[in-house]
């Protein structure tokens with residue numbers, strides 16, 4: 001069902017347009033952020049992350065990334081403010097990363113990539129009845145992007161890396177309760193924002209991107225744990241390490257990138 005896609009030579013980002021023509025659309029993500037070209041917008045206020053009552057459910061390997069899902073049946077955990085007209089409900093977060101010694105972020109800053117990128121996916125439940133409906137609407141989704149840079153161990157990331165052995169194979173998942181992603185935020189919530197898309201098929205142009213300027217620091221060892229995951233299922237005979245699961249930057253096509261104050 002649906003079209004098979006991946007990050008390999010045959011099924012990777014350069015081939016996605018064949019089954020998903022929007023891949024060549026006018027608001028595709030990720031992009032290269034050029035800080036000196038971003039517009040400082042005085043009307044752009046701070047973002048607020050009301051995650052204190054968030055309820056994580058499970059952690060899963062969906063064959064493209066490792067995803068932590070949340071209860072999104074009410075407004076218990078939302079992102080609001082900044083460029084957003086409504087609160088958007090936290091639905092899941094996931095990561096993108098490179099191979100050993102290679103960068104794996106999706107967005108780049110001044111042409112420079114980071115080791116990894118964390119995406120917190122939210123949807124506009126004020127205007128849309130379901131996540132699926134929101135995912136197809138131009139103002140349906142808001143993804144908070146956080147860059148990961150290598151250095152010292154991150155004191156809380158081990159909560160996630162300790163669980164990765166349980167979701168080694170595509171299609172596996174395990175309980176993951178009581179995790180609050182607030183522990184993965186940097187000290188500053190200064191951000192860039194622009195209108196873009198999902199960075200994976202179906203590449204819907206429904207995302208307001210909010211990228212934090214300050215990266216979080218994780219160790220090479222912690223990042224290496226993500227590479228124990230596999231793209232394939234337990235029943236498949238080949239074993240492809242899950243790494244380099246990122247789409248490269250796409251054309252800006254005249255879009256404005258705004259900067260918080």
Ligand SMILES: NS(=O)(=O)c1c2ccccc2cc2ccccc12
Pocket residue numbers: 062064065094119121135141143197198199200
């Ligand atoms: N990289 S991504 O944030 O575009 C993304 C999603 C974005 C919005 C809605 C659902 C998404 C699901 C994803 C699943 C795996 C990887 C990226 C995903």
Ligand SMILES: [Zn+2]
Pocket residue numbers: 094095096119199
């Ligand atoms: Zn993502």
